[in-house]
Amino acid sequence: MTSVDVSGARTSLAAPSWPEPTLRALRRTAERIVQRGAAVGVQAAVRSADGQQLGFVFGRTHDGDELTRATRFPLADHTRTVTAALVLEALNRDGHHPDEPLARFLPEFGVNGKSGLTVRQLLTDTAGLDESPGLFTHSGQDLYSRFGRICRLAPYEGWDPDADACYSPVAGYEALGHLVERLTGQRFGDYFDATLGPHTGALGFLTDFQGYQRRQAAVAAPWTLYAEMPQSGGARPVRPRPGEPKPWPFPIGGSPAVGAVGSARDVCALWWALSRAENGEPGHGVSPATARLMVTGRRGVRYDRYLDRERDYGLGVMTDLAKGRPWGYPAGLTGRSYGHLGLSQVLGGYLPEYGAAFALVVNGRTSRPVEFAAMRLVFDALIGNLRG
Template structure:
């Protein structure tokens, strides 16, 4: 390693219990060996922080240090908190996971979807991974338009038979159920019921007053080329899911994206916040002295719906996976550590939230240099391996 390369490794801030020193080592190695730009990682054991580290830069120009309270768009790591909203309603008896979606959203019954169940929305099995007609970014920011088009859309496959990752549509589908039941958009419901009372620094969309704290998302040229090559090989369903409309760092850095409600993809928070939200699952429904979900509800969250080669992401992941009711199970591949019943969610580019109730473990990892991997970014994997190695 050259001295110039060594000089780019930033100072790491925060704290790390001695028992978890390997996590600090892995976090530092992400900067030294895996092209990290700015990032943070938080690990909770039994609800207590044993790792809370941050470092690097909040912008491509390396003019703004990553601070303790730096926010960043975490992409699909947002889906965990969005699923949490639905499970809170189910836990209160307001949402029946085995009821037709149309019981709450009558317009959804169009185009042969009258029998699609709520659990099929939660587990990416509703056949609505993407819209069939062209949909622009400006239209994506219009909640009523996007949900109306989804309600009118014919499924791409027979609902319930296979999973097909609903990259952007997931948040509108689950979120519209939240809105129909509560009158609140999912980000508003999350703030009212969870993040506000618990003081968790996470929002769906970014309030304008917080713009000074948000990190710039960056894509390296090599990652952009590899991602373009991946997209060029996609089947039509994957194109409709991931490229209609095209998103990415350039879009997500705009005020329009940040201000919108996109509950599958534009949650903004710290690693501490991600760990706290996934920590509700790891704590079997408790966060500190507050109960957010019953223990039975947490077990429902990780109720597997069948392992299969995902219709959208299967080729990129390369093996069968299992999506539970809103999150992915770690499974035999150990995507979220060695406990196959641990569960979590990755975000585009590398972010991650993880919950392992058996270990009482929650992890949040956020960053701004977006990698090209569909899942299991090597930075995230190194951190998870270090955490479990310390247990």
């Protein structure tokens, strides 16, 4: 691999009281990753059962800016966790249930064999929406136009939601984002700001279905190395002209399916809030009932035709991350751990056995095996002291 000069790279440590061996192991691990060319920068964050917080950064962004704990990145599919929480809170507020058909709230969605598809099926990737027409390619469309395309989709031929599974990269959660706006009468990002937002640091959204551009969030997020889709290889970012807002790296970056931006510490704060709510503590942006629904496996382990492997889901959450180790997940993930991915560069979740929330961001090369290997190394160094 290409060697990268790490001179000038710095660590940023939020909790010097953490054991020095852990901090040294983190720095050595991150330095190895950068030197080997697996990444140009690493962010990590953890919050332990006793409330201690550790933030760690090493390296730079792709365009050479110093990486800090506050640097925000596209969270891609990790956005789904937030969207699921907002959907469930909005339903509960009005006395509805996730087993109700989405078409009851969005009648335009119910065409082409989708009238019976439920909110729960969309949340657990069992609705089977055939996205093959290429929603990813329509980058110039606003979200209302894209929602019109989603409404015209049909389930896969012969689809059985009680037996089949297929990860929905865009359509399912984008439709659910529209549901949030329909139920609450608020912009999607504004509803997030009023609920989970105060508990998740600087995590935020770019836009919403009413076309409101949240430019402050967009400008704050760097144009990262994975500026195109994950299989694109060496994507080259194009800098905006002086004074212009940075273009968003993903063609669907404003979507409730993939449109969140945040740092590792923001993602860690999200999982800490969900875990505290799951433990019955109110005042974390979601109700305990919502958090418990989310992190409990709901469909059973099934072969997922999109991911090409067996997976189980809660509502917007990958349950039992330890079963994902063949993907290259960290070996230290425990049997009850849960969380989610954003592409392959963002991994965050909660370890109930340790009482710890964690998040990793590897600003890498868009090569999934390499990035997973980097995540494994950082994670093992990060939680090494928790095992004791």
